[in-house]
Every structure is written in C-alpha cells, then in structure tokens.
Amino acid sequence: MSRPPLSYITRFFAAVLFLAGASACEESGQPAVPGASATAPVAGSATPAGSPTPVPPPPGPVRLNHIQVVGTHNSYHVEPAAAVLAMVGRYLPQLAASLQYTHLPLARQLEEQAIRSLELDVYADSAGGLYAQPAALRAAEPPGTPRPALLAPGFKVLHLPDVDFETTCLTFVACLSEIAAWSRAHPGHVPLVVLVEAKDDPIPDLFGLGLVTPLAIGVPELDALDGEVRSVFEPGHLITPDDVRGRRSTLEEAVLYDGWPEIAAVRGRVVLVLINGGDIRDAYRSGRPSLEGRAMFTFSSPGEPDAAFIKRDDASQQAAAIRDLVAAGYIVRTRADANTVQARTGDTAMRDSALASGAQVVSTDYPVADARWAGGYAVTLGNGLAARCNPVLAPVTCADAGLELGR
Numbered sequence: 001m002s003r004p005p006l007s008y009i010t011r012f013f014a015a016v017l018f019l020a021g022a023s024a025c026e027e028s029g030q031p032a033v034p035g036a037s038a039t040a041p042v043a044g045s046a047t048p049a050g051s052p053t054p055v056p057p058p059p060g061p062v063r064l065n066h067i068q069v070v071g072t073h074n075s076y077h078v079e080p081a082a083a084v085l086a087m088v089g090r091y092l093p094q095l096a097a098s099l100q101y102t103h104l105p106l107a108r109q110l111e112e113q114a115i116r117s118l119e120l121d122v123y124a125d126s127a128g129g130l131y132a133q134p135a136a137l138r139a140a141e142p143p144g145t146p147r148p149a150l151l152a153p154g155f156k157v158l159h160l161p162d163v164d165f166e167t168t169c170l171t172f173v174a175c176l177s178e179i180a181a182w183s184r185a186h187p188g189h190v191p192l193v194v195l196v197e198a199k200d201d202p203i204p205d206l207f208g209l210g211l212v213t214p215l216a217i218g219v220p221e222l223d224a225l226d227g228e229v230r231s232v233f234e235p236g237h238l239i240t241p242d243d244v245r246g247r248r249s250t251l252e253e254a255v256l257y258d259g260w261p262e263i264a265a266v267r268g269r270v271v272l273v274l275i276n277g278g279d280i281r282d283a284y285r286s287g288r289p290s291l292e293g294r295a296m297f298t299f300s301s302p303g304e305p306d307a308a309f310i311k312r313d314d315a316s317q318q319a320a321a322i323r324d325l326v327a328a329g330y331i332v333r334t335r336a337d338a339n340t341v342q343a344r345t346g347d348t349a350m351r352d353s354a355l356a357s358g359a360q361v362v363s364t365d366y367p368v369a370d371a372r373w374a375g376g377y378a379v380t381l382g383n384g385l386a387a388r389c390n391p392v393l394a395p396v397t398c399a400d401a402g403l404e405l406g407r
Contacts, residue, residue, distance in 0.1 A: 060395055060397065061262040061263075061264065061395075061397065062262065062263045062264075062389075062394070062395060062397060062398045062403070063259050063260040063261065063262050063263065064191060064239075064260035064261050064262075064263060064266060064271075064331070064360075065255075065259075065260045065326070065329060065330070065331050065360055065390070065393065066260075066263070066389065066390050066393055066394045066395060066398055067190060067263065067360060067387045067388065067389060067390055067394070067398075067403055068355070068358070068359070068360055068361075068362065068381070068387065068388050068389075068390045068391065069115075069116035069117055069190065069193070069360065069361060069362070069381075069386065069387045070114070070115060070116065070117070070336075070362050070363075070364060070367065070379055070380060070381055071115060071116065071117025071118060071119065071193065071195070071333075071361050071362065071363045071364070072103055072109055072115055072117070072118060072119065072363065072364060072365070072367060073119055073335065073338075073363040073364060073365050074103070074119055074121065074159055074365070075103055075106060075109065075115075075118040075119050075120065076103065076106070076120055076121075076157050076158075076167040076168050076169055076175060077101060077102065077103055077159060077164075077166075077167065077168075077365075078102050078103070078166035078167055078168060079099060079100055079101060079102045079166070080099055080136075080163070080164055080165075080166055081136075081166070084136045084163070085099065085100070087136075088163065094339075097339070097340055097344075098339040098340055099159075099164050100340050100370075100372075101340060101343075101365040101366065101370070103168065103365075103367075104168070105168045105169070105178070106118055106168065106169060106175060106178045106179055106182070107178050107179070107181070107182040109367065110179070110182050110186075110189075110192070111182065111186075113367040113368065113380075114380070114381070114384060114385065114386040115367055115386075116189070116190055116191075116192055116193065116386050116387060117192065117193040117194070117195065117333075117361045117363065118179065118192065118193075118194050118195070119194075119195040119196075119197070119275075119363065120157050120172065120175050120194065120195070120196050120197070121157060121158065121159055121197045121199050122155040122156065122157055122172050122196060122197070122198050122199065122225065123155065123156050123157075123158065123161065123198075123199055123200070123214050123215070124155060124198070124200070124214070124215040124216075124217060124221045124224070124225075125150075125153060125154060125155065125156050125215065126153055126215065126221075126224070127153055128150075128151050128152045128153040128154070129146070129150065129151045130156070130212055130214075130215070131150050131156045131158060131161060131165065131212060132146035132147055132150035132151050133145070133146040133147075134161060134162045134163070134165045134212070135162035135163075135209045135210060135211055135212075136162060136163060136165070138209070138210070139209060147170065149170045149171060149174070150170055150171075152171075154171055154172065154173060154228065155171065155172035155173075155224075155225060155228060156170060156171055156172070157169060157170060157171060157172055157174075157175050158170075160203070161203065161211070161212040161214060162203070162209075162211050162212055172225070172228050173228050173231065173232060176194075176228070176229065176232040176233070177232050179192065179194060179270065180232050180233055180237065180270070183237070183268060183269075183270055184237075184268075186268070186406060187267065187268035187405075187406075188267055188268065188404055188405025188406035188407075189267060189268060189386065189404055189406075190263060190267060190386065190387045190403055190404050191239060191263075191266050191267070191269050191270065191271050192269075192270045192271070193271050193272075193273065193333075193360075193361055194270060194271070194272045194273070195272075195273050195275045195333070195361075195363075196225070196272055196273065196274050196275065196296060197274075197275045197276055198217045198221070198222065198225060198274065198276055198280055199214065199217075200214045200215060200216050200217040200280075201214065202214060217280050217283070218283050219283045219284075219286055222274075222280070222283055222284045226294060226295040226296070229272060229295040229296065230295055233270060236269075237268075237269060237270060238269065238270055238271070238272070238295065239261065239266055239269050239270070239271040240271075240294070240295060240296075241290065241291035241292070241294055241296075241297055241306070241308070242291075242292065242293065242294075243261070244260065244261065244308065245290055245291075245292075246258060249290070250289070250290045250305040250306075251290040251291060251297075251305060251306050251307070251308050252290075252300075252302075252303075252304065252305055252306070252307040252308065254308075255307075255308045255329050255330065255331075256328060256329045256330075257329075259329065260329075260331070263403060267404075267405060271297065272295060272296040272297070273296055273297045273298065273299060273309050273333075274296045274297070274298050274299070275298075275299045275311065275333075276298075276299070277299065281298050281299070281300070284296075284298060285298060285306055289305040289306060290305045290306055291306050297309050299311040299333070302325070302328075302330070307330065308330065308331065309330070309331050309332075309333065310325050310330045310331070310332050310333075311332070311333050311334075312325065312332055312333075312334050312359070313333075313334055313335045313338075314334075314335070314350075315334040315335065315336070315350055315353040315354035315357050315359065315362075316349060316350040316353050318334070318357075319353045319356070319357045322334060322357040322358060322359050323357055323358050323392050326357070326358040326359065326360070326390065326392045326393050327358075327392060327393060331360045331361070332357075332358070332359040332360060332361070333359060333360070333361040333362075333363060334354045334357060334359040334361070334362055334363070335350070335354065335362070335363045335364070336350055336351040336354045336355070336362050336363065336364040336379045337350060337351060337364055337365060337366060337377070337379070338350075338365075340365065342366075342377055343365065343366050343369075343370050343373055343375075343377045344373050345375070345377075346373070346374065346375025346376070346377050347377075348377065351364070351377075351379050355379075355381075355391070356391060357392070358390055358391055358392025358393060360390065362379065364378075364379035366378050366379060367379060367380065383400075384407075385400055386403075386404050386407060387400075387403040387404055388400045388403070389403070
C-alpha cells in the first residue's frame with residue numbers, strides 16, 4: 001500500500017496527542033468545599049445550597065473513607081510494540097514517552113503488588129469487531145490478524161484506538177471477571193475501587209488508513225455498561241450508590257452526614273466509579289440525580305446530588321483542597337505521577353504530596369520501579385500494606401494491620 005505524506009502522519013499523531021493529553025490532564029475546576037451550614041438535614045430533606053462541612057466524625061468504627069490505598073492508572077495497559085512506538089516517537093516523542101509503561105494482569109496487581117484500585121478505559125462496540133484489527137496492525141508487514149475476543153459485541157478495553165491498543169484484558173466483562181474472581185478468593189480485602197472511563201473521542205482519519213470512529217456514548221450505551229457490570233457482580237458483591245444513600249434524599253447528604261459504610265461490613269466487596277465529566281456523566285445521571293438504580297458512582301463536584309467521589313488529580317497544586325474535601329467526608333482520587341515524567345526523573349514531590357493529602361485513592365503508573373530509569377521511582381504504602389489508615393481522617397480506632405484480613 002502507498003504510504004501517506006509525512007505531514008499527514010504528523011497531523012494525525014498531533015490529534016492523538018491532543019486527545020490523550022486532554023484526557024490525562026482533565027480537572028474539574030471546582031473549588032474545594034464551598035462553605036455552608038454544618039447542621040445535618042433530616043432524611044428526605046432537600047440538598048442544601050453548596051456543600052456542608054460537617055464536624056469530623058468522633059472516634060468510632062473505621063469507614064470506607066477512613067483509609068488510603070494505591071491504585072494503578074490505565075491498569076490494563078501494555079506498552080505498544082517497538083515498531084509502533086518508534087513510528088509514534090519519530091513524529092511525536094512526547095506522546096511516545098507517555099506510553100512507556102506496562103502493568104501486570106489485573107489479578108497479579110491485586111495479589112503481588114497490593115493494588116486496591118484499578119482503572120479501565122472502555123469503548124462501546126455494540127455490533128462487535130470495531131476494534132478487532134487496529135490500523136497499526138493492518139499497516140504492518142505482514143498485516144496482523146483480527147483478535148477473536150474482539151469480534152463479539154460488548155465494551156472493549158484499550159487506551160487509544162489504532163495506536164495504543166495493547167491490553168492485558170480485551171473486554172470489559174473479561175477485566176471485571178478477573179477482578180471478581182480474585183475478590184471472591186480473597187474475601188478479607190478492603191473494598192476495591194474500580195474506575196471506569198467511557199471513551200468516544202474521534203481521531204480524524206487524515207490520511208486514509210481507515211481509522212476507527214468510536215461509537216458515541218449516550219444513555220443506551222451507559223445502560224448497557226451497567227448491564228455488563230451486573231452480569232459479572234451479584235448484588236451483594238457491589239457497593240452501589242443506593243447502598244450508601246440509604247434514606248437520604250441525595251447521595252451527598254448521605255456521605256457527609258451519615259458517613260460511608262464501615263470497613264468491617266464491606267470487606268470483600270467492589271465499588272465502581274464512572275470517572276467521566278461533561279456529557280457522559282450528565283447522561284449517566286439523567287433522571288437519576290443521586291444515581292438511583294445505577295451500578296456505579298460518579299466523579300462529581302461538591303454541591304451536586306451525586307457528589308460522593310471527587311477527582312483532584314494534581315496533588316502538587318491541590319493538596320490543601322484535597323485535605324478539605326477528605327475532611328468533609330468525600331472520597332478523593334488523585335495521581336502520584338503522569339506521562340512517565342516522575343519515573344524518568346525520580347522526582348517524588350507529587351507522589352509525596354498525594355500520599356500526605358489524605359486522598360483515599362492515589363493512582364500511579366509505577367507500583368514498582370521501571371529498571372530502564374535510574375532513581376527507582378515507585379509508589380507504595382510501604383511494609384507490604386494494601387491499605388493504611390488515612391493520614392487526614394482516620395479515627396483513633398484505626399490500625400493499619402487490622403484493615404485487611406488474611407494478608
């Protein structure tokens with residue numbers, strides 16, 4: 001086949017870089033915790049304007065928001081093949097560098113690396129086969145063959161279609177099934193937090209290689225996504241928004257005034273969070289402002305009815321805001337590193353700030369050090385811990401050694 005002009009290739013990968021960067025750097029832009037009344041409303045009352053700042057809980061049982069765990073970012077990810085990485089790097093070295101990390105299969109991360117939060121990117125594929133033969137494989141000599149697991153309908157797991165598509169588990173159901181099997185075999189684990197990003201950003205096919213156009217994600221697709229979650233996990237295996245909301249009129253009221261479930265009551269369970277903002281989040285909560293009947297929580301903003309999980313990814317700049325959110329009762333996810341920068345330089349400032357901030361989920365691309373770079377950068381809780389008492393909010397009754405049973 002004829003090769004496209006280099007300017008087209010450069011423009012294509014520039015579009016990919018823009019999309020990848022926008023996804024990696026997305027921030028909610030919301031203030032930490034707007035001031036409001038500290039008086040708890042009664043069950044069934046309306047959500048107060050803004051977000052209240054309740055008094056921190058007194059000594060008592062350890063709850064889900066009283067701990068801290070390390071998670072992996074893009075937990076399915078496998079570094080692209082050398083030929084693909086070299087092609088990308090020839091024109092966009094920054095993008096190529098950001099793709100240089102590989103994770104163990106999900107169950108091995110949970111078992112061997114004490115990871116307790118995982119992240120999956122999903123693309124809708126209602127007819128099947130949409131992602132079975134990426135452009136990079138079609139253009140190879142000889143061309144790569146379609147992968148059978150990708151021919152069936154259902155959500156597929158990958159980072160960037162046609163470019164960064166290697167993964168340890170090809171479908172959403174396969175990934176969830178691996179997590180569920182490990183969880184059932186280890187019923188004493190602290191709840192696993194599975195972050196899910198539903199992706200539909202198109203990449204312009206500027207040079208005629210037949211690039212995939214992702215299917216748009218709307219309410220029907222999100223209903224199907226919930227269906228896949230429930231096909232893997234029986235009700236008692238999940239922690240859902242309905243479980244946490246209880247008799248409150250909004251989810252936010254429940255987490256700020258009634259608190260999260262006690263760890264002792266939810267060991268061995270899994271909580272899923274849709275991490276999208278914008279139109280996809282709005283579609284997921286359409287007609288369900290507190291996620292009534294939904295399988296997943298959302299990343300939301302203080303003052304919204306569904307506000308329970310909050311994203312503040314730049315701990316180096318947002319540590320004080322994170323501490324305020326944690327103290328108020330939200331569960332916060334932040335990142336210890338991004339785009340392989342910290343691993344290459346050995347800079348631990350963002351990691352250390354993330355761990356000290358009290359964010360309950362600290363995500364990394366490096367649960368173990370990458371031998372290619374000096375400095376030994378990695379993110380762990382130390383001493384083989386899968387969870388530790390939260391440095392901001394843990395009650396006096398919390399003990400690191402007692403959080404997980406069976407380790």
